[in-house]
Amino acid sequence: MGSDQVHSWILITSQAVSTVWRITRAFVMMAVSLLTASLCYFRRLHLYLGHRLKWWIGYLQRKFKRNLSVEAEVDLLGYCAREWKGETPRAKLMRKAYEELFWRHHIKCVRPVKRDNYDALRSVLFQIFSQGLSFPSWMKEKDIVKLPEKLLFSQGCNWIQQYSFGPEKYTGSNVFGKLRKCVELLKMRWTEFSGMRDYHKRGSMCNILFSDAILEYKLYEALKFIMLYQVTEMYEQMKTNKVIPSLFRLLFSRESSSDPLSFMMNHLNSIGDTCGLEQIDMFILGYSLQVKIKVFRLFKFNSRDFTVCYPEEPLRDWPEISLLTENDRQYHIPVF
Numbered sequence: 001m002g003s004d005q006v007h008s009w010i011l012i013t014s015q016a017v018s019t020v021w022r023i024t025r026a027f028v029m030m031a032v033s034l035l036t037a038s039l040c041y042f043r044r045l046h047l048y049l050g051h052r053l054k055w056w057i058g059y060l061q062r063k064f065k066r067n068l069s070v071e072a073e074v075d076l077l078g079y080c081a082r083e084w085k086g087e088t089p090r091a092k093l094m095r096k097a098y099e100e101l102f103w104r105h106h107i108k109c110v111r112p113v114k115r116d117n118y119d120a121l122r123s124v125l126f127q128i129f130s131q132g133l134s135f136p137s138w139m140k141e142k143d144i145v146k147l148p149e150k151l152l153f154s155q156g157c158n159w160i161q162q163y164s165f166g167p168e169k170y171t172g173s174n175v176f177g178k179l180r181k182c183v184e185l186l187k188m189r190w191t192e193f194s195g196m197r198d199y200h201k202r203g204s205m206c207n208i209l210f211s212d213a214i215l216e217y218k219l220y221e222a223l224k225f226i227m228l229y230q231v232t233e234m235y236e237q238m239k240t241n242k243v244i245p246s247l248f249r250l251l252f253s254r255e256s257s258s259d260p261l262s263f264m265m266n267h268l269n270s271i272g273d274t275c276g277l278e279q280i281d282m283f284i285l286g287y288s289l290q291v292k293i294k295v296f297r298l299f300k301f302n303s304r305d306f307t308v309c310y311p312e313e314p315l316r317d318w319p320e321i322s323l324l325t326e327n328d329r330q331y332h333i334p335v336f
Contacts, residue, residue, distance in 0.1 A: 068207065068210065068211045069113065069114035069122055069210045069211065069213070069216060070111055070112075070113055070114070070122065070123075070126050070206070070207075070210045070333065071111055071112045071113075072111070073109040073110070073111055073335050074109060074110060074111075074112065075108070075109060076098060076101060076102050076107055076108055076109055076110050076334075077098060077099070077102055079098075079110050079112070080094065080095055080098035080099075081095075084098075093298075093299070093301055094298055094299075094301075094326065096301055096302075097296075097298035097299075097301035097306075098298065100301065100306075101296060101298075101324065101334065105296070105334075105336075106336055107296075107324075107334040107335065107336055108335065108336070109334075109335035110324065110332050110333065110334055110335060111126075111332060111333040111334075111335060112332050113126075113330070113331060113332050113333060115330050116272075117166075117271060117272050117273060117274065117275055117276045118166070118216070118217065118220045118271075118272045118276070119276060119330055119331050120276050120277040120281075120282065120285075120323070120331045121220045121223050121224075121271075121272075121277065121285070122210070122216065122220065123323050123331045123332065123333050124223075124285060124289070124291070124293060124321060124323070125219060125220070125223065126206060126210060126333065127321040127322075127333060128190070128193075128289065128291065128321065129189070129190070129193040129202065129205075129206055129209070130193075130202055130203060130206045131202075131319070131321070132193055132194050132195075132196055132197070132199075132202055133194065133291070133319050134194045135190060135191075135194065136288075136289055136290035137290065138290070144183050144186070144187055144226070145180060145183050145184050145187055147183065147225070147226075147229050148160070148176055148179040148180050148183060148225065149176070149180070151228075151229065151232060152176055155232065155236070157232065157260070157261075159261045159264070160175060160176070160179075160228075160264075161173065161175050161176075162175075162264070162265065162269075163175045163179065163225075163228075163264060163268075163269065164269035164273065165178065165217075165221050165272075166217060166220070166221065166271070166272030166273050167272065167273045178221075179221070179222075179225050181218070182218045182219070182221045182222040182225065183222045183225060183226075185215065185218050185219060185222065186218075186219050186222035186223070186226075189209065189219065192205070193205065193206075217272070220272060221272070223285070223288075223289075224268055224271055224272070226288050226289070227268065227281070227284050227285055227288050228260065228263070228264055228268055229288075230284060230287065230288040231248070231251065231260050231263050231284065232260040234248040235248075235252065235259060235260050238252065245287065245311070247280065247283040247284070247287065247311060248284075250280065251263065251280055251284070267281065276329055276330075279308075279310070279328070282295070282310040283310045283311050283312075285310070286309075286310040286311050287311050290318050291318055291319055291320070291321055292309055292310075292311075292318045292319070292320040292321070293309065293310040293320075293321055293322075293323065294307060294308075294309050294320055294321070294322045294323070295307070295308050295309075295310065295322070295323045295324070295325060295331075296322065296323070296324040296325070296334065297325055297328065298324060298325065298326045299325075299326055299327055299328075322334050322336075
């Protein structure tokens with residue numbers, strides 16, 4: 001009997017241990033399965049969130065880059081290496097021209113400018129604002145906000161109603177009000193930037209302003225109108241046999257710009273829409289804003305036209321700003 005009891009207790013213990021082991025093993029296997037499933041889930045979640053985060057970062061970067069019309073400074077020779085690869089004669093010429101800028105003219109960086117039909121106006125205005133330049137002397141004497149009213153009513157330029165705002169075509173009776181708002185914005189912004197003494201603050205404000213396309217285009221249309229006003233003034237002086245700068249006589253000698261109306265219809269209205277500024281337009285812009293616009297024309301490397309100034313003979317106290325171009329159509333901002 002004692003032997004049977006021992007055998008019975010051993011059997012019961014063995015069965016209990018086996019049962020506990022099966023339960024424990026099942027629990028462990030279930031835990032391992034749950035842990036494996038959890039790890040797989042979190043891994044997939046991590047990959048999904050990483051993918052979505054990467055997509056959003058890329059989207060925001062693309063959106064920011066698209067909206068910022070004047071990009072940050074980049075190394076000049078590095079920019080050249082990216083833009084002009086290969087061994088074509090054109091690429092070799094451009095690389096030599098960029099090296100000339102770097103070594104002889106001490107230009108170390110460049111600010112790429114958005115490529116559209118406003119880029120010349122954008123490059124000039126950005127530097128005026130970023131350098132905090134003051135109003136031209138003639139603008140200090142006259143309230144430029146009243147210039148649209150002066151042309152329309154005082155000088156009887158009814159044809160100004162055919163003015164086009166870049167891609168926007170004929171606007172009729174709304175022209176006067178829209179021009180006034182554009183010129184008001186230019187005056188307000190120019191006053192703000194010229195009053196800032198902190199260079200870094202001006203730079204930050206420029207980055208904000210030149211990432212707002214709507215405000216930008218209003219400023220460029222105001223510059224176009226300032227050019228038209230100067231052309232009209234010079235035309236009136238020429239009719240009274242007064243001495244005017246030779247560049248305006250050259251302008252009026254062309255059939256397509258023999259008077260302010262033809263200049264506006266055949267040239268000015270296209271700026272921002274189908275074309276940018278021509279060389280004679282650059283002369284008028286520099287004269288109107290009283291700045292010396294120095295342009296490095298890289299495609300004219302090793303010729304006397306490699307560097308040109310608009311206008312050619314500015315007054316001594318006019319500040320100088322610089323541009324570089326590879327083709328006289330797109331302009332960028334060199335940084336010395």
